[in-house]
Amino acid sequence: MKATEQEIDSAWALLFACWLVAGASTLGALFLSEVMAVTPCVLCWYQRIFMFPLVLVLPAGLIPFDRKVVRYALPLALVGWFIAVFHVLLVAGYIPEGIKPCTQGVSCTEDQIVWFGFLKIPHLSLLAFSVVVALLVFSSVKYSRRKDSR
Amino acid sequence: MKQKTLLIVSATLLILAFIGGALVYDAKRSEEAARAAQHNLSFLVRMHSPTQGKASAKVHIVEFFDPACGTCKAFYPFVKKLMAANPDKIKLSVRYAPFHDGSDIVVKMLEAARKQGKFWEAMEAVLATQEIWTRNHRAQPQLVLNSLGGIGLNLERLQREMDAPEIGALVAQDIADGRALNVKATPEFFVNGRPMPSFGYEQLKDLVETALADAYR
Numbered sequence: 001m002k003a004t005e006q007e008i009d010s011a012w013a014l015l016f017a018c019w020l021v022a023g024a025s026t027l028g029a030l031f032l033s034e035v036m037a038v039t040p041c042v043l044c045w046y047q048r049i050f051m052f053p054l055v056l057v058l059p060a061g062l063i064p065f066d067r068k069v070v071r072y073a074l075p076l077a078l079v080g081w082f083i084a085v086f087h088v089l090l091v092a093g094y095i096p097e098g099i100k101p102c103t104q105g106v107s108c109t110e111d112q113i114v115w116f117g118f119l120k121i122p123h124l125s126l127l128a129f130s131v132v133v134a135l136l137v138f139s140s141v142k143y144s145r146r147k148d149s150r
Numbered sequence: 151m152k153q154k155t156l157l158i159v160s161a162t163l164l165i166l167a168f169i170g171g172a173l174v175y176d177a178k179r180s181e182e183a184a185r186a187a188q189h190n191l192s193f194l195v196r197m198h199s200p201t202q203g204k205a206s207a208k209v210h211i212v213e214f215f216d217p218a219c220g221t222c223k224a225f226y227p228f229v230k231k232l233m234a235a236n237p238d239k240i241k242l243s244v245r246y247a248p249f250h251d252g253s254d255i256v257v258k259m260l261e262a263a264r265k266q267g268k269f270w271e272a273m274e275a276v277l278a279t280q281e282i283w284t285r286n287h288r289a290q291p292q293l294v295l296n297s298l299g300g301i302g303l304n305l306e307r308l309q310r311e312m313d314a315p316e317i318g319a320l321v322a323q324d325i326a327d328g329r330a331l332n333v334k335a336t337p338e339f340f341v342n343g344r345p346m347p348s349f350g351y352e353q354l355k356d357l358v359e360t361a362l363a364d365a366y367r
Contacts, residue, residue, distance in 0.1 A: 012153065020160060027168045035172045037334055063154050 011142040012065050018073075018135035019062060022054035025128040032121065038113065043087045047125050050080030054132065070140040077132045084126035091122050180347045186332060187343050193327040194340055195243065198320050200269045203233060203241030208365035209358060211242045214328050214338040217257060218250035218289040222337040223277045228351055229339075232358055239362060244273070246324040247336045252289030255312075257321055259294055262312035263303055271301045 029048055032038045040048065054076055061069025089095045114120055187194060194212055211229065215222050233240045248254040256276065263272035275297050276283075283293035295305060311317070331340075339346055341357040342365070 016153075016156070016160075019157075020164075023161065023164050027164055031168060031171060031175075035175050059157060062157060065153075 014139035019058040081129040087122040199243040207241040214247040216336040255291040258312040
C-alpha cells in the first residue's frame with residue numbers, strides 16, 4: 001500500500017511539474033507580449049490558445065489527483081505541440097513560404113528575438129510543449145503501472 | 151493539503167517573478183529610452199515639423215502622432231490644456247508615426263493642408279471625425295476628404311499637392327527618426343528630450359511640470 005501511495009505521489013509530482021512548465025510558459029509568453037511589447041504572430045496565438053488553458057485545467061486534475069487528467073490535458077498539449085513543430089519548421093525554412101498562414105500583422109518567420117545566437121521564441125514553445133506532453137505521458141504511465149500491480 | 155499549499159505557493163511565486171521581472175525590465179527600458187533620447191536629440195527635433203506655441207517657449211513637447219490613433223485623439227485636448235495653463239511657456243511639435251494602415255495618406259493630407267496654412271484646423275477636423283474615417287483600424291483616406299471639407303481648404307489643390315516629393319521626404323524622415331528613437335506606439339511624447347517614464351496623463355503632466363520648473367526657475 002505504501003509503495004502505491006508513493007507511485008501516486010510521483011504521478012502527482014510529474015503532473016505538478018507539468019503545470020509549472022505550462023505556468024512558466026504562459027507567463028513567459030505574456031512577458032514577451034505585454035512587457036517587452038513583442039507582437040505575437042498568428043501561429044504564436046494558436047500556440048497560446050493551447051498552452052494557456054493548461055494552467056487552469058491541470059490544477060483541476062491535481063487537487064484532488066485525477067488519473068483521467070491526461071484525457072483532457074493531452075489533446076490540448078498535442079495540438080499545441082504540432083503547431084509548434086510547424087512553426088519551428090517554418091522558421092527553419094523547411095516549409096515553403098507559400099503555405100505560410102500569416103497574411104497580415106507580424107510575420108511568423110521574422111526573428112523578433114534571438115537568444116545565444118540560435119534560440120528563438122518558437123523553439124522555446126516547442127520545448128515547452130514537448131516537456132508538457134512528456135510529463136503528462138510519464139505521469140499517466142506511472143499511475144497505470146500502479147493499477148497493474150494491484 | 152500539503153499539495154494544495156504547494157500549488158498555491160508556486161502560483162504566487164510565478165506571478166511574483168513575473169511582476170518583479172516586469173518592474174526590472176520597465177525600469178531598465180525607461181532608463182535606456184531616456185539615455186537614447188538625450189543621445190539622439192538631433193533626431194527628435196527637426197525644422198520641418200509643424201509647431202504650435204511661441205518660438206521662445208522653453209518647454210518643448212514633441213509628439214509622435216498617428217491621426218488614426220484613438221489615444222492620440224484623447225491626448226490632444228489634454229496637451230492643449232497643459233499649454234493653455236502655461237501660456238507662452240510651452241510649444242508643441244508634431245512628428246508623424248503613421249502606424250495604422252492608410253495613416254500615411256492622411257498624414258500627407260495634413261501636410262498638404264499645411265501648405266494652405268491650415269494645418270492645425272485640419273488636424274482638429276481629422277481628429278474630431280476619427281470614428282467616421284477609420285474602419286477596423288484602417289484609415290479610409292477618401293472619407294477624410296469629407297472631414298476636411300468644412301474648414302475652407304481648397305481640396306482640389308490639397309489632392310494635387312499631397313503627393314509632392316517634399317511631403318513624402320518629410321514623412322519618411324519622421325518615420326526614420328521615430329525608429330531611431332525607438333517609438334513603437336503612439337502617442338509618444340518627449341518633453342525637452344525626455345520620454346515619459348511610463349504611459350499616462352499624469353506621467354506627461356509630471357514631465358511637463360518638471361520641465362517648466364527647471365526652465366522657469
